Amino acid sequence: MLSYVLCLVLFAIGIYCLLVKKNLIKKIVGLGIMEYAINLFFILLGYRSGGEAPILSKGAVGNNFVDPLPQALILTSIVIGLGVTALMVAIAVRLYEKYRTFDINEIRRLKG
Amino acid sequence: MSEAKGMSLIVKRITKITVSLIFLFGVYIVLHGHLTPGGGFAGGVIIALSFIHLVLAFGKEAALEKLNETRISIIESLGGLMFLGIGLLGLLGGYFFLNVIPKGRPFDLFSSGIIVLCNLAIFLKVGAGLFSIFIALSIMRMPLDSEKEKK
Amino acid sequence: MLPIFVIIPLGCAFLIPIVSKIREGLAQILANFGAALLLLFSVMSISWLKSGLQVYYVGGWRPPFGICMVLDGMTVLMLLVVNIIGCLTLVYSIDYIRRYTSPTLYYTLFCLLLAGLNGVVISGDLFNLFVFLEITSIASYALVAFGTEAEDLEASFKYLVLGSIASTLILLGIGMLLGSVSTLNMADISRSLSTSSSKNIILYCLALFIMGFGLKVALVPFHAWLPDAHPAAPAPMSAMLSGVVIKTIGVYALARVLFNIIGFNPTISSILTWMGIISMSVGVLLAIGQWDFKRLLAYHSISQIGYVIFGLGLGTPLGIMGGLFHLFNHSLFKSLLFLNAGAVEYSTGNRQLNKLNGLSKEMPVTSTTSLIASLSIAGIPPLCGFWSKLIIIIAAFQANNPVGAIVCIMVAMVTLASFLKVQKYAFIRRTEEVVSGVKEVPLSMVLAMVVLAILCVLVGIFAIPFLNTVIKPAAEALLNGLNYAGLILRE
Numbered sequence: 001m002l003s004y005v006l007c008l009v010l011f012a013i014g015i016y017c018l019l020v021k022k023n024l025i026k027k028i029v030g031l032g033i034m035e036y037a038i039n040l041f042f043i044l045l046g047y048r049s050g051g052e053a054p055i056l057s058k059g060a061v062g063n064n065f066v067d068p069l070p071q072a073l074i075l076t077s078i079v080i081g082l083g084v085t086a087l088m089v090a091i092a093v094r095l096y097e098k099y100r101t102f103d104i105n106e107i108r109r110l111k112g
Numbered sequence: 113m114s115e116a117k118g119m120s121l122i123v124k125r126i127t128k129i130t131v132s133l134i135f136l137f138g139v140y141i142v143l144h145g146h147l148t149p150g151g152g153f154a155g156g157v158i159i160a161l162s163f164i165h166l167v168l169a170f171g172k173e174a175a176l177e178k179l180n181e182t183r184i185s186i187i188e189s190l191g192g193l194m195f196l197g198i199g200l201l202g203l204l205g206g207y208f209f210l211n212v213i214p215k216g217r218p219f220d221l222f223s224s225g226i227i228v229l230c231n232l233a234i235f236l237k238v239g240a241g242l243f244s245i246f247i248a249l250s251i252m253r254m255p256l257d258s259e260k261e262k263k
Numbered sequence: 264m265l266p267i268f269v270i271i272p273l274g275c276a277f278l279i280p281i282v283s284k285i286r287e288g289l290a291q292i293l294a295n296f297g298a299a300l301l302l303l304f305s306v307m308s309i310s311w312l313k314s315g316l317q318v319y320y321v322g323g324w325r326p327p328f329g330i331c332m333v334l335d336g337m338t339v340l341m342l343l344v345v346n347i348i349g350c351l352t353l354v355y356s357i358d359y360i361r362r363y364t365s366p367t368l369y370y371t372l373f374c375l376l377l378a379g380l381n382g383v384v385i386s387g388d389l390f391n392l393f394v395f396l397e398i399t400s401i402a403s404y405a406l407v408a409f410g411t412e413a414e415d416l417e418a419s420f421k422y423l424v425l426g427s428i429a430s431t432l433i434l435l436g437i438g439m440l441l442g443s444v445s446t447l448n449m450a451d452i453s454r455s456l457s458t459s460s461s462k463n464i465i466l467y468c469l470a471l472f473i474m475g476f477g478l479k480v481a482l483v484p485f486h487a488w489l490p491d492a493h494p495a496a497p498a499p500m501s502a503m504l505s506g507v508v509i510k511t512i513g514v515y516a517l518a519r520v521l522f523n524i525i526g527f528n529p530t531i532s533s534i535l536t537w538m539g540i541i542s543m544s545v546g547v548l549l550a551i552g553q554w555d556f557k558r559l560l561a562y563h564s565i566s567q568i569g570y571v572i573f574g575l576g577l578g579t580p581l582g583i584m585g586g587l588f589h590l591f592n593h594s595l596f597k598s599l600l601f602l603n604a605g606a607v608e609y610s611t612g613n614r615q616l617n618k619l620n621g622l623s624k625e626m627p628v629t630s631t632t633s634l635i636a637s638l639s640i641a642g643i644p645p646l647c648g649f650w651s652k653l654i655i656i657i658a659a660f661q662a663n664n665p666v667g668a669i670v671c672i673m674v675a676m677v678t679l680a681s682f683l684k685v686q687k688y689a690f691i692r693r694t695e696e697v698v699s700g701v702k703e704v705p706l707s708m709v710l711a712m713v714v715l716a717i718l719c720v721l722v723g724i725f726a727i728p729f730l731n732t733v734i735k736p737a738a739e740a741l742l743n744g745l746n747y748a749g750l751i752l753r754e
Contacts, residue, residue: 011435018424031427038434045442055149070441073390077434079153080397084427086245087404091420093249098413107417185280192277196270202322 003044010037024092024102028085035081039074046070119169127169134162138239145231152234159235160242172250184244191236198229265319265332267304268342268381271297276374283367291357294370298350298377305342312339312736316750318387326387326752327451333387333751336736340587341384341515343733344594347718348507349377355602355711356499358704359609363497369409376402376503380511387751389437390447392519396433396479396512400426403508407496418495425488429478436471439464450748453524457745465525472520473534480513482572483542486565490549493564494557494614498605501557505564506598510590514571523747527578535576540667542569543674550681556604556614559685560597563640566674567593573671574655575741577662583738585654588730592639592647592722599636599715603629606704606712607689616688623690625701628709630690632716637686639719641679647723 014037017030046067054068092102099107141148142155166175275297283290311317317334320326353373360366379402382395404426408419441447443464444455456465478485489509493501521531546566553559571593574586606629607622608614623630639646642653652675659668703709722729740747 011431015428018428024420027424031424034428034431038431038438041435042438042441045438069447073447075153076390076394080394080401083401084397084404084423087401088420088423090245090249091408091416091423094408094411095413095416095420098416107420109414109417182284186284189277189280193274196274196277199266200270 004041007037007041007044010040013037022104024095024104024107027104028088028092031088032081032085035077039077039081042070042074042077123169127165131162131165134165135159138162142231142235143228146227152231153238155231156235156238157242159239160246163239163243164246167246167250172247176247179243181244181247184240184247188237188240188244191233191238191240194233194236195230198226198233201226265317265334265385266321268301268385269378271300271304272374272378272381276371276378279367279371279374287367290367290370291353294374295350295353295357297374298346298353301377301381302346302350305339305346308334308339308342309732312336318751326448327446330391331387331448331751332385333449334385335747336738336740337515337518337587338384338740340591340733340737341511342381344591345377345380345384345507345511348503348594348598349380351711351715352499352502352598352602355502355605355708356497357707359497359499359605359708362609363409364411369406369497372402372406372409373500373503376406376508380507383511384515387450388448389440389452389520389524392516393430393433393437396516397430399508399512400430400479403500403504406500407492407504409497409500410495412495415495418491422488422492425478425485429475429485432471432475432478436468436475439468439471449519449524450751453526453745453748454752456525469521469525469531472517476513476517476520477538480509480517480568480572481565482538482568483545483565486542486546489565490558490561493561493601494555498601498608501605502598502601505561505601506594509564509568510571510594514568514575514590518575518741522741522744526745532576532578535572536664536667539569539571539573539576540670542566542572543670544569547674547677547681551677554616556607556616556619556685556689557601559616559681560600560604563678563681564593564597566678567597567640570652570655570671570674573667574658577658577664577667579658579662580738580742581654582658582662583741584730584734585651585658587737587741588734589648589651589655591734592651592719595715595719595722596636596639596648599632599712599719600640602708602712602715603633603636606708609704609708610701616685619689621690621692622701626703628703628713632712633690634686635716635719637682639723641682642675643679645723647719647726650723650726 011034014030014032014034017033018027019030021027021030046069048064048066051064051066054065054071095107096102101107138155138158138161141150141158142152145151145155163175163179275293279290279293282293311334319332319334321330321332323329356369356373360369363369376399379395379397379399383392383399386392386395404419404423407422408415437447440452443461444452444459446452446455474485481489493505496504521527521535525531543566546562546564546569550559550562550566553562567589571586571590574582574589577583577586604614606626607619610626611619611622613619635646639648642649644650652671656668656671659665659671743750
């Protein structure tokens with residue numbers, strides 16, 4: 001139970017960093033922390049006490065494996081996170097070319 | 113820009129040895145994807161890292177003369193098309209993505225049907241994709257710094 | 264044969280980079296051919312539904328071990344919305360995208376967007392829905408930034424940040440559901456939730472899903488990204504965003520989760536109706552003072568989506584039918600309005616209403632179709648918008664919600680006033696300085712706008728047969744509620 005609460009604390013740190021910090025690169029790091037927290041939460045859901053890694057090798061007799069389904073889902077989620085991070089970094093590089101600054105208070109031409 | 117020409121001589125000599133080792137390790141992880149952890153995505157990342165290693169040590173031109181942008185995008189699309197093709201192959205058996213290739217004995221290298229081919233397709237796509245992201249982001253640095261030097 | 268809706272656009276998206284290295288013009292032919300095939304199959308799917316609900320098991324694995332794809336009434340309605348607007352927008356962008364730097368990349372991203380949207384709609388598994396939702400979102404972030412002007416990039420970054428927060432909240436909700444019922448198949452989750460005894464987890468998941476999907480659909484506390492992202496995209500992409508994307512990944516996913524998995528209860532009903540009422544009023548009040556054509560249309564999108572959520576939140580059969588019919592109509596006329604705004608910008612070069620001159624002489628087709636769309640959004644009979652607003656107002660009175668009905672009527676009047684202003688400044692008023700060199704837009708753009716206007720008029724005239732064939736099965740699929748599980752798992 002404690003591990004789930006700590007995952008949610010990490011998620012809260014990630015959201016704080018994404019919303020409050022003014023530098024664009026720090027926002028990208030904040031998004032990364034949020035995604036790691038969610039992935040960790042998912043994998044911890046699959047833990048069974050005393051279990052071992054869910055890999056079947058020759059001659060192994062396994063009757064206490066942890067749940068492999070969340071692990072497969074998180075592989076997909078990590079790849080999606082990679083795609084979003086790559087896109088964010090590319091847009092941040094182009095924004096620097098146009099506005100000459102990474103500060104979010106200066107990048108504010110759209111109003112209303 | 114000194115980085116366009118690569119790093120020092122020691123780094124270049126060591127890189128010539130380690131690039132092939134990293135490549136071999138990546139291929140091992142892809143081919144054993146159904147026996148050990150890893151599979152297509154992890155192996156593809158390692159292969160892309162070996163090419164990025166080349167770019168960092170020798171400068172952009174050395175890697176790009178072997179593998180220019182046209183070829184990268186063709187490899188990436190071929191990987192995606194191969195994956196769709198494997199899915200359509202399952203239609204021969206009646207369902208999309210059915211496992212129609214004969215499955216050998218367990219724990220062999222070529223057991224478990226289409227999973228090996230799927231790993232190969234994903235490896236092509238992920239490796240080419242990551243390398244092209246790196247090239248795209250590092251090309252964009254060039255106009256900015258040369259503008260700054262002109263000022 | 265359900266996976267064909269995902270195979271065709273994915274195949275096009277992977278083939279386009281190879282094909283365009285051979286010759287430049289082949290990319291748009293391939294993309295248009297793929298979209299036309301999808302439209303054909305989605306019209307045929309109305310007849311597939313006659314033999315009951317269809318389930319397709321991917322890989323032959325039965326649920327709950329495998330992923331399944333489901334075709335029911337709601338799916339057919341959303342497939343029609345996605346593919347009609349997708350096909351017409353691709354026809355429009357044959358000429359529009361020539362002005363941008365790289366048409367090949369545009370067609371690849373657009374085909375990926377279509378693949379993701381079709382995948383969200385036919386998926387029967389909750390994590391599969393999340394994966395396709397992410398594909399759609401990433402393609403739309405990249406397409407919003409396509410113009411690479413300074414304001415486009417800033418709008419896209421804002422959209423990216425808020426969209427990723429929404430996706431992370433949805434993933435957290437899916438994680439909590441997985442932890443409590445240990446399965447991800449939608450039918451199986453609803454069966455396990457109705458027999459379980461812990462109600463607290465359901466409340467947490469409900470809050471997370473309403474926040475996450477509400478951000479995607481731009482309900483009012485979460486609407487901050489929409490007025491920046493919709494004007495900054497190229498015009499065909501604005502039409503897709505406002506007309507299709509926020510409905511598919513927002514309203515459809517929210518309705519699926521709330522009606523078929525968690526089950527409809529009075530808490531959900533009051534939350535949805537109040538959020539609908541607030542969205543309607545805030546959207547239209549903020550739209551009055553706008554002078555930028557596309558930004559005004561974006562604020563009106565917020566208010567019309569408020570109508571749809573209000574109709575769905577009423578929960579009665581008439582209310583759900585009204586909400587779903589308004590969803591279909593809104594995608595038709597809002598896409599037409601955004602395509603008109605794009606045509607105006609293509610010819611004259613600016614979007615500010617007080618700088619535009621009366622264009623009805625130089626651009627007759629654009630001004631006629633814009634007139635049809637404006638009358639339709641304001642709810643003038645016999646065009647399509649009138650029927651759906653009438654059904655929602657009658658349903659609100661029947662469901663003992665007079666506040667909502669009065670707000671609907673007042674918002675409709677303010678919408679009419681706002682669009683009369685648009686028509687006057689953009690198309691009717693002529694001042695002394697006549698802008699020279701303005702002529703009608705090229706053929707493919709005219710074709711797309713004319714077909715959409717004809718569809719608006721036809722759906723308005725043949726409203727009752729259309730309601731019975733398409734909207735009624737969709738409303739029944741939602742009202743079935745938790746029986747959805749029994750229908751799928753029995754096959």
